[in-house]
Amino acid sequence: MTHERKEQHINRLAFSIQQGAAAYVTDDLTIECPTPQRTGTSTQQRTYANMKARELMNDYVKSQ
Numbered sequence: 001m002t003h004e005r006k007e008q009h010i011n012r013l014a015f016s017i018q019q020g021a022a023a024y025v026t027d028d029l030t031i032e033c034p035t036p037q038r039t040g041t042s043t044q045q046r047t048y049a050n051m052k053a054r055e056l057m058n059d060y061v062k063s064q
Contacts (some may be wrong), residue, residue, distance in 0.1 A: 013057060
């Protein structure tokens with residue numbers, strides 16, 4: 001997976017987390033989404049989603 005493609009997945013996964021989706025699903029992968037942060041400012045919520053998305057994607061790449 002290229003760095004650019006990985007970053008696209010991270011951004012989309014972060015959006016899915018913020019929206020409260022159960023999972024992020026594409027043709028190539030399925031990742032269960034954690035519960036979104038509901039307290040704090042919108043910046044804190046977005047930062048949490050981005051942090052978790054990066055963490056989950058890195059774990060996925062390592063497992064491949």
